[in-house]
Amino acid sequence: MADGSPRKIRDDLFDAAFLGRVEQLALLSRRIATSGQRAMRRSRKIGSGIEFADHREYAPGDDPRAIDWLLYARTERLQLRLYEEEEDLSVYFLLDRSTSMTMAADGQQSLFDRSLQVTAALSYISLSNLDRVSVVPFSEGIEAPMRPLRGRSQFFRILRVLSDVKQGGRTEIHRSIEAFARHQPRRGLVVLLSDFYDPAGLGDSLRYLAFRGYEPMVLHLVDRSLLDAPVLGDLALVDCETGDVRELCLTPALMENYRKAFDGFTGEIERAAREAGARCLQVDLALPFDEVVMKVFRAGGFLA
Amino acid sequence: MTGLLTTVREVLILAGLIGLALVLLYLLRPRRRRVEVPFGALWQRVLAQSESRSVGKHWRRLLSLLLMAAIAGLLVTALADPLLTRAVGAVTAGSSYTVLILDTSASMGTRDGRGGRLGPKVAGTRLDEALGAVAELVGKAPSSDRFLLLSATGHVQVRSGWGAPRPTLLQALDGVQTSSGGLDLQRALAAADQALAGRPRTRTVLITDGGPALVAPAKWPSTLQVLRVGPSRGRSGAKGEPALLPQGLDNLAVADVRVRPAAGDPGRGTVTVTLRNDARRPVQARLSIAASDRAQDAQQFGQDAALRRVTTLTVLPGTSRQVLEDVDLSAARLAVRIAPEPPPPGKAPEFVDLAPYDDWGFAVLAERHALHVLLVTEGNLFLEAALLASDRVRLHAILPSGYKPETYAWKERVRHGIDVVVLDQLTQPLPDGMPGLRLLLHSEDPKARYAQAPEVVVRAADHALMRGVSFQDTNFDQIRVIAPLPGDVVLAAALPSAPVMVARAAPVRTVEWGLDLLETDLGGRFAMPILMDDAVAWLAGEEEPLLAPLELGRPWAIEAAGVGPGWKHLEPGQKEPKPARTSAGQLLAASETHGVHVWLSPDGREVARATVLPPAESPSEIKVLGRPPPGVDASEGSDPTAPKPRWSWLLLAATVVLAAEFGLYLRRRTV
Structure with missing residues (x-):
């Protein structure tokens, strides 16, 4: 990913209101940081x-x-x-850009857009703390990683990078993380923003990150509006990433089973994070981005 | 072939219709709405859990199992239907009318196995086995069943009628014996069909060791079952060619007898016997030749005939030929017998002939008629002497001045009574339609070619006219080269290739010699009378010394002079002759008695003919019955043109149900 060329910032996501809210969050973050949570994250x-x-x-x-x-x-x-x-903290935002992240109910924001906003807000806070920030979009792998940026003045470059992320591809987290670790040897905080719709699961990837000395943090983005079936009856379900077709007769009972299965899936993500020693937050699309950021603050481990 | 094509066409049409229906159903099937989901694997997990948890699934699986069981049952029923039908038929035949055709042809007299020290002894013949099968079949049948017992060879004989009680029927089996004839299956089936006409629930059972290979007879009974005995038991012989028994059979047989009188000495000759050894090993055997003017069958030849030759030989497996030269042919009837060499005293035989009916072969020499020869010559005594040397030639010599071809034409033969004309150095043509020999050295043809002091050699040694003749050391001063026509046979030629003697078979037998006996020493040679005797016999059409044998089991028609009322037929083994059947100057007969058959004319003349066993009666062959016509439920095989049996429709139904079940399975798999 080239990060030096001028690009247009997406106005629909990063408008003036967004930037104002981010500034407020940065101030709020300093207050939270001085309340004694600093030592929780920094290693010496x-x-x-x-x-x-x-x-x-x-x-x-x-x-x-x-x-x-x-x-x-x-x-x-x-x-x-x-x-x-005193070592500068590196914060890596691993941003899932696969096709599943782009799906959205009619008239609603997609998980991908929401992840961009969350990433931008957290990046601003990290830059304000003079941390090194790098955004690494991934799907089946990663593109050439951007150079870590430092200082609040680099925020608009971050926004341009985020605006320029291309969507598509299948979710292959482990392969992407292996590639990331090869390109970013400097240890730091790795914030994973994804729906984690990877058949291979998440546990191995988190353990790998921890083994390599990174500090993983999981932001599981979910869109519960997709758990309500748009139509019942004979359907052909097409996997948006693999194209696999499964024919079924969708009934309310089956839909209920699906919800239960989804809950089981989120439980698996949390369990995998816990086993790898990572923090895990489930980010519902229904929450505004600033509440999501606050949730991250409250969970701890992010603010210096 | 046409039936096969019809069936193939029907199957193709049916398959096409089914395929069309499937395509239509596929096109008309309800389309599913496509919905994009972010993570299909999660849905797959849900489906798997749902399927394993659902109670209804168990019932549907049970239903599927039941459907599968039904399909399996249909398939098994379909496949077993032919057997069931046969079994049911056997059961329901209890109240039916059954014709039992018992094959009593010659091969049924064979004892199967490998007798002697080399194998287990076999107690009975194939006929014994067949009789046992009949007794078992009759014994197991309900008492209400009616049976008609026929024995069949070349003719059909009723052994027990419809109304005969069971004991009488079983008693009739005791009198059944084999003959020397072959099985005429068509005649036997026709007789059965006649006997069953108008009766309910009919059945025909043929008990045979295979019978002769037949094509489909003109008329088969509506139902036919075949009980095979002997080596073909349990075999399906409807297809393919007859096959030899893989293990062989201890049997020696005389397959053919040929006689050739010695050139110039009809009282002696060469006998060529074709032997067959059905065993798979060489056998030491004794070949005996007996001759008689009166004997007719094996017993009489063994008692009365003069034993001409006994030869001990080794008969190799398969067919082999034995040539016995210089046999006394003074008697007209010959009998040849092959038998294994008797074992030394006190030792068990190594070879026991299991089919004794084919150990004998018979032959009858043709009568040597007197032949009237017209010789037209200027006084060639060499020629005249050579003709007079033959005991059958009645010579009529005239001078060339008295020869008029039209006088001796074939149409005038009743008046002049000449059989053969011989022209010596005459340029006039042979009489129209008369066979003749022309000796002519100097032709009127200016283009004729001649050769001086040539070396003449025989070119067609196998020709009946040149048997035993050689021109070695024979001098020819001059010869005329004959230009042969297409179809002519060059009998002798001057080297390198100048034809001197030419024989022509059509339209009338003629022989041309391009020489003059006065300019060669051939006339004084020993070959000359032989040459003239053979030439006259060939020209008269009597060159074959052996009369063609009559095949046992087939109707015979024998041509003989003066045939009319009053003729009698004396069969071998009979003491008194019976009136012979005649028609259109021919003697008609049919017999299955092996030997020499004799017909006697009212004025004391006799016509004798030897018989030969049907070639199909070889005991070591597994024979086939041929293909039954459409509609016949024969156990020998099915006919492609026959209406489709019930099991084929069952099979089709099972396939359709299977396809439906598969569709249901696919449907259920998606929920």
Whole structure:
């Protein structure tokens, strides 16, 4: 994905009201961050920062400037002063752009559009916190990943990138995540926004991310309006991604079974996230995007 | 073939109609509305759960199982229907009228197996087995059943009538014996059909070892069942050619007897016997030839005839030929017998002939009629002497000046009584329509070619006229080269290729020699009288010494001079002759007694003919009955043109139900 060329921002999603609401969310996020949740997410790394962390024995090859001479005067042992390294957080938004995400009931927003708005809002908050932000759309794989952006001034570039994401393809999460891990070696928070309609499931993908040192976060986008059958009777159901056709006679009882199955499916997503140590939020399309963002804040783990 | 095509056409039409209906149904089927869903796998999961949970599914599966069972039942019933029909037919035949045709042809006298030390002994013949089958069939039948017992060979004989009680019928079986004739199945079936005419619930049962291979007879009974005995038991012989028994059969047979009198000596000759060994191993055997002027059957030849030759030989498996030369042919009737070599005293035989009826062969030599020969010559004594040397030639010699062709024409033969004309150095033509021999060296044809002091060789040694003749060391001063016409046979030629002697068979037998006996030493050679005797016999149409044998079981018509009322027929084994049937100057007869049959004229003349067994009566062959005509429910096989049996419709119904069930299955699978 090229991110340097000027592109048009989608007005239907990212209008002035949206931007104003995002600004409010950013302010709200700072308030939440200072209330003591900071340490929940940030991991520390010993390095060359300014805040003292510990001592350790000198070894040949170490920088002699780091030797604590005062401690040597007291103990006659060469010890090095260690400082806590302040590392920029990388936040990756893995955005599902498969065909299933584009489906919507008549006159309603699609999951894809809603995921764009949520991603934009969370990106703005991350940029405001000087985190590195990268948006990675995926379906059967990922395109060339964009360079991580930092600073609030990059927000409009993020919006342009989001406006330019092409929709389509089948959902293959594991393959996409493997490709992502190859291209983005820097560890960080990985926010997965998808309906997770992948026959292969989600568990392996989340475990893989955790194994590679990423911190996965699952935003399961659901559209419950699709759980109400538009018509009953003899139907040929066509999978929008694979084109497979299943013929059936759709009855209310069968529709009820489908709802139950869907609930079981969402339960599977949550269970998979829990097993991988990831946070999982179910994002209903019926919720406005700002409530979704707030829900993310409340769940913790996102705000620095 | 036409029936087969008709059936194929019907099947194709039916298949086409069914296919059309299926296509129409497919086109008219209700279209399902297509709805796009985000995740089809979830629906698949729902369907799977729904199917396994639904109680109704169990009932529908049960229904499906019942339908499948019904289909299986239909299929089994359809496939078993022919057998059931037969079984039911056998049961319901209890109150029917049944004609039992018992094959008593020669091959039914065979004992199957491998006798002697090499195999188990077989107690009875095929006829014994057939009689047992008849007794069993009659014994199991309800008492209300009526049976008519016929024995059939070349003719049909009623052994037990409709009204005969069971004991009488079974008693009649005791008197049944085999004959030497073959089975005329068509005649037997016609007789059965006549006997069953107008009766309810009729059936014809043929008990046979296979019978001769027949094409479909003109008229078959409405129902026919075949009980096979012997090696063809349990075989379906309706299709294919007759086959030999795979394990062979210990049997030696005389298949054919040929006699050729020696050239110039009709009292002696060569006997060629064709032998058949049905076993699969060589057999030491004894071949004996007996000759007699009076004996007629094997018994008489064994007792009265002079034994001419006994030869011990090894008969190889299959058909082989034995040539016995210099046999005394002074008696006109010959009998040849083949028998296995007797074992040494105290030892069991290794080979027991299981079909003794074909061990004998008979032959009758043709009568040597006196032949009247007209010789037209200027006084050629060589020629005259050669003709006089023959015991059958009655010579009439005249000078060329007295020869007028029209006088000796064929139409004047009753008046002049000449059989053959011989012209010596005459350019005049042979009499119209008369067979003749022309010797002519100098032709009037200016284009005629001649050869000086040629070397003449025989070109057609197999021709009846040149048997035993050689021109080796025979001198010819000069010959005329004959230009043969198409169809002529060059008997002898001067080297390299100049025809000297030519025989012409049509329109009248003629022989032309391009030589003069005064310019060759052929006249003084030993070959000359042989040559003239054979030439006269060939020209008169009496070159074959052996009269054609009569096939047993078939009607005979024998041509003989002076046939009329008062003739009598003396069969072999009979002491007194019976009046012979005659018609249009021919002797008519039909017999199944193997041997020499004799017809006696009122004035004491006799006509003798030997018989031969029907070739189809070989005991080692598994024979077929041929294809029954349409509509016949024969157990020998089905006819493609016959109306379709019930089971085929059952099969069709089962297939349709199967297709319907499959459709239902597909329908249910989607919910």
